[in-house]
Amino acid sequence: MADLEELAGRLDHELPDVAWDEPDRIRSRGRTRAQRRSTVLAAVAVLVVLAGAGWLVTGTRSTPAAPPEPVPATTSAAPTQPAVIDGSTLFPKTAMLQPADVGAGYQVTDDVGYSPGSYPTWAFGGDDCPAYAGLDITAFKSYLWFRHANLEGDGPPVFTEGSRFPAGLGARVMADIDRVTTACAKWDRQGGEATSEQRPGVTTTTYTVLARDFAGDQARLVRKQVRTVGEDGAELFEGTVMIAAVRVGDRVSFVLMEQDEPERVRLLGERAADRLCAADNAC
Amino acid sequence: MGGAREADFDEFYRAGRRRMLGYVYVLTGDVAEAQDVVQEAFVRAWQRWATVGTYPDPESWVRVVAARIAISRWRGRRSRARAYVRHGAPGPVDGPTPDTVALVDALRQLPANQRTTLALHYVLGLSVADIATETDVAVGTVKARLSRGRVALAQLLGDDNMAEVNRG
Known part of the structure; x- marks a missing residue:
């Protein structure tokens, strides 16, 4: 499978030599468009003048002309456009962990909401664990609204994710965490980002559940560790992600921090559960 | 002139x-x-x-x-x-190999901000700081997008080489 690290070289070699427009053609297109725009602007100016004159004529009427019918908001040039989903009610921003929950000086960045089906993964997905595929993990894909945001400040960044699910599926997502952390408690694989052909190694990944049901309706505190060791025994890479997952009703929040600070992440998980509770007085 | x-x-x-x-x-x-x-x-x-x-x-x-x-x-x-x-x-020209096509197809399934960040980093070789400047977001946001994008890609591809903790 192609590797991101090789992508630039692959594209350089594999993309065909396309027949580029000559530079004068590019410049010509720019010039033509500028002229066309000038013509349109001139035409608009004429229309504005004429409309103004028309107003002078019709303005003497005792009954003004009826305004045009408002166009329904749902009518557009693209009638196949899906209905707009109001993420602000399905998973409001206020239901996410807030900067004040993390510490002074933190602020929200990269705050993005996603409509159903548009976000392809979850906090326990994307792993190369051999057992993962057989688990047939699908509940996370059924979200009604997904949102992620970062909380960044002077300390380590905190990554947050939140999803609203159809009735009952939030509990299935929590059950899927248990299935992944059990089936993928530990696995090895050759390679890893810190390795290369010249510096081969083996990467060991572990999931460890540190606490359960400490907040909300359900909760998990999980440590994910990744360690890559070269053939000579030297450590090439070591990383830890602490993950707090909390569920309140049909909403699930994840709090992730790339620091091995379980107590702090557990506390953040408790606060995330409080935010879920407060979002619609669910608790 | x-x-x-x-x-x-x-x-x-x-x-x-x-x-x-x-x-x-x-x-x-x-x-x-x-x-x-x-x-x-x-x-x-x-x-x-x-x-x-x-x-x-x-x-x-x-x-x-x-x-x-x-x-x-x-x-x-x-x-x-x-x-x-x-x-x-499109003519019958030699194009990207199936592996590259699969990778690019997976990239296209990512949210636009992650896809753009990965492309700037891995295709054009821009640094995290340069991407932050170019896309007008914080450095931490770029790191998060790279990390999330890699994880999502790994899931989409079932790839051995990409799922990894963000290296910072």
Whole structure:
């Protein structure tokens, strides 16, 4: 499978030599468009003048002309456009962990909401664990609204994710965490980002559940560790992600921090559960 | 004077178009469409060349414009047909290998901000700091997008090499 690290070289070699427009053609297109725009602007100016004159004529009427019918908001040039989903009610921003929950000086960045089906993964997905595929993990894909945001400040960044699910599926997502952390408690694989052909190694990944049901309706505190060791025994890479997952009703929040600070992440998980509770007085 | 300005732009276009093609191909997944987007971005650059040509890094301006064009849904629905009209049907040329196509297809399933960040980093080799400047977000946001994008890609590809903790 192609590797991101090789992508630039692959594209350089594999993309065909396309027949580029000559530079004068590019410049010509720019010039033509500028002229066309000038013509349109001139035409608009004429229309504005004429409309103004028309107003002078019709303005003497005792009954003004009826305004045009408002166009329904749902009518557009693209009638196949899906209905707009109001993420602000399905998973409001206020239901996410807030900067004040993390510490002074933190602020929200990269705050993005996603409509159903548009976000392809979850906090326990994307792993190369051999057992993962057989688990047939699908509940996370059924979200009604997904949102992620970062909380960044002077300390380590905190990554947050939140999803609203159809009735009952939030509990299935929590059950899927248990299935992944059990089936993928530990696995090895050759390679890893810190390795290369010249510096081969083996990467060991572990999931460890540190606490359960400490907040909300359900909760998990999980440590994910990744360690890559070269053939000579030297450590090439070591990383830890602490993950707090909390569920309140049909909403699930994840709090992730790339620091091995379980107590702090557990506390953040408790606060995330409080935010879920407060979002619609669910608790 | 005008001749020098034109020569300046022509050299800029010739030097940058191929590099830009790879970047936009990752965003669109279609070579003909990518070519159309790249040329359109350069058309717009020429329209503003009096200003853009004075920037320290005019290619950065073209990248931003090309990315906006490429990820626009409006463009996505129509440019394929327009590219077809302009360039004809895609010919039976040797193109990207199935592995590269699979990777680019997976990239295209990512949210636009992650896809653009990964393309800037892995295709054009921009640093996290440069991407932060170019996309007008915090460095931490770029790191998060890279990390999330890699994880999502790994899931989409079932790949052995990409799922990894963000290296910082």
